[in-house]
Amino acid sequence: LAKTTQPISMDSYEGQEVNITCSHNNIATNDYITWYQQFPSQGPRFIIQGYKTKVTNEVASLFIPADRKSSTLSLPRVSLSDTAVYYCLVGDGGNTPLVFGKGTRLSVIA
Amino acid sequence: DSGVTQTPKHLITATGQRVTLRCSPRSGDLSVYWYQQSLDQGLQFLIQYYNGEERAKGNILERFSAQQFPDLHSELNLSSLELGDSALYFCASRGRDRDGYTFGSGTRLTVV
Numbered sequence: 001l002a003k004t005t006q007p008i009s010m011d012s013y014e015g016q017e018v019n020i021t022c023s024h025n026n027i028a029t030n031d032y033i034t035w036y037q038q039f040p041s042q043g044p045r046f047i048i049q050g051y052k053t054k055v056t057n058e059v060a061s062l063f064i065p066a067d068r069k070s071s072t073l074s075l076p077r078v079s080l081s082d083t084a085v086y087y088c089l090v091g092d093g094g095n096t097p098l099v100f101g102k103g104t105r106l107s108v109i110a
Numbered sequence: 111d112s113g114v115t116q117t118p119k120h121l122i123t124a125t126g127q128r129v130t131l132r133c134s135p136r137s138g139d140l141s142v143y144w145y146q147q148s149l150d151q152g153l154q155f156l157i158q159y160y161n162g163e164e165r166a167k168g169n170i171l172e173r174f175s176a177q178q179f180p181d182l183h184s185e186l187n188l189s190s191l192e193l194g195d196s197a198l199y200f201c202a203s204r205g206r207d208r209d210g211y212t213f214g215s216g217t218r219l220t221v222v
Contacts, residue, residue, distance in 0.1 A: 032208060034210065036210075036211075041198065041216070042215060042216070043112070043114075043200045043202065043213025043214055043216055044153070044200075044202075044211070044213050045112075045213070046210030046212070049208075049210060087153075093207050093208030094207055095160075095165060095166065096166070097143055097155050097158050097166050098143075098155070098211060099155060100145075100152050100153035100155075101152060102152050103152065
């Protein structure tokens with residue numbers, strides 16, 4: 001599995017756009033990039049998944065450059081309820097189970 | 111409600127005891143995954159089942175075992191419990207390949 005590197009923590013004020021970047025230098029051709037969100041004492045929740053360029057859903061956008069060695073999760077206009085840990089994972093979506101790293105702890109401040 | 115049901119939500123037991131955690135996956139999902147999350151630790155993958163068969167094993171202790179039944183629900187058995195086994199245990203299910211995992215709300219195990 002491609003290893004990922006992301007910041008340990010980030011702070012943001014309410015209403016701001018937050019961008020969390022993840023590095024995955026040895027991503028394989030068949031790998032997808034997936035982001036999960038986890039609130040304290042809850043199971044992770046799937047946010048978004050992409051292979052290349054840009055993916056957008058009602059929650060976030062995912063930007064993937066042409067070389068796919070990194071990706072950026074963009075959360076528009078965050079609120080206090082977006083305070084959580086965000087995990088970046090890379091895998092081919094096949095039989096290999098997801099391996100979660102430490103994630104990025106996002107704190108949104110009023 | 112994610113569609114993945116885990117019971118019980120909380121469990122307090124003594125060292126040396128044995129417990130069983132139960133997981134019902136989303137309707138139609140054949141894959142079930144078990145994860146352990148201790149304080150200040152990330153999510154550690156334990157074991158995966160697919161349609162009743164073990165598919166992958168992670169950092170699962172020999173004292174732990176799991177199975178998936180014909181109705182696709184899964185059970186994680188933890189025996190000879192130690193204080194260090196205190197953690198949140200999550201179950202996740204998945205439908206097709208490349209689908210995201212859907213996690214349950216977890217079982218919080220406290221060993222005293």
